[in-house]
Amino acid sequence: MHAHLRAARRLAGVLAIALPALLAACTADPPRPAPASTADPAPAEADAARDELAALAAAAQDRHLTATYLLVTGDGPDRTITVTSANDGSWRVDVPGWGWGGTVDVSLAANGDGLFQCALPSPGRPASGSCVRLGDPDDALPRKLDPRVQHPFTDWLEVLTDRRAPLAVSPATAPTSATGDCYAVDTTSASLNAPLDVGIYCYRPDGTPTAVRAAFGTLRLAGEPGPAPATVPLAGPVVEGDPVGREAPEPTDSASTGTP
Structure with a gap:
């Protein structure tokens, strides 16, 4: 009988330990299902924006026009x-x-004969227009001669259509008073020589550039574009000489002394 009592006590001890655990297991919340995937859709949206902008820039390359833009x-x-x-x-x-401290108007032009800078009749230079050849049509301008506002209509279009260019593109809100489909463009390269200015680029569906916000300021289409000519005329004859720089030239000895 003593043996039976000892066995009963041992069984009671085991039950006292195991029973709370079994009860807890029975009353615990069931495992929750794994949450649905929350993968960020941004990469797909970015690819779509990049494709859309590339298509608009390609249309801009084929869009021939005469237009005016307000530069702020x-x-x-x-x-x-x-x-x-x-x-x-x-x-x-x-x-x-742009030239000579803001007193001279300039014109940049490229045709089959080369790349030219022309000085226009203006307050700081009342003479008639004349042009200086700067190089071949696709040559890069030296920084000191570069107003930069021509790039969105020329070589930056090639960058925007190149899917290999190190760019990040996303939809953007149009600058104030601007219209069109707009995209924010950033560079993904650490190079100091970025292929274009980061900023906002806006186009109509036919490729007409409507606005650009970049390091040089904001360009906004002013009025409806006109038809394109067969070819662009230079603003004057091509002459030998130095192009107009951004900074005002140093006065000559005769100018500083008042002598002719």
């Missing part, structure tokens, strides 16, 4: 930029108040 820089008066993209592929961009 925030550090001077607003200026009207005239852009001409001719049917033969030549182009011209007139930039008032």
Whole structure:
């Protein structure tokens, strides 16, 4: 009988330990299902935006027109930029108040004969227009001669259509008073020589650039574009000489002394 009592006590002890655990297991919440995937759809959206912008930039390459754009820089008066993209592929961009400390209007143009800078009749240079050849049509401008506002209509279009270019593209809100489909463009390269200015680029479906916000300021289409000419005329004859720089030239000895 003593043996039976000892066995009963041992069984009671085991039950006292195991029973709470069994009860807890029975009353615990059932395992929750794994949450649905929350993968960020941004990569797909970014690819779509990149494709859309590339298509608009390609249309802009084929869009030949004459148009004016309001340039707002925030550090001077607003200026009207005239852009001409001719049917033969030549182009011209007139930039008032750029040269010689803002006193000389300049024009950049490229045709089959080369890349030219022309000085236009303006307050700081009342002489008639004349042009200086800077190089071949596809040559890069030296920084000191580069107004930069011509790039969105010329070589930056090639970058925007190149899917290998190190760019990140996303939809963006149009700058104030601008219209069109707009995209924010950033560079994914650590290089100091970025292929274009980061900013916002806007186009109509037919490829007409409607606005650009970049390091040089904001360009906004002013009025309806006109038809393109067959080719762009230079603003004057091509002459030998130095192009107009951004900074005002140093006065000569005769100018500083008042002698002729």
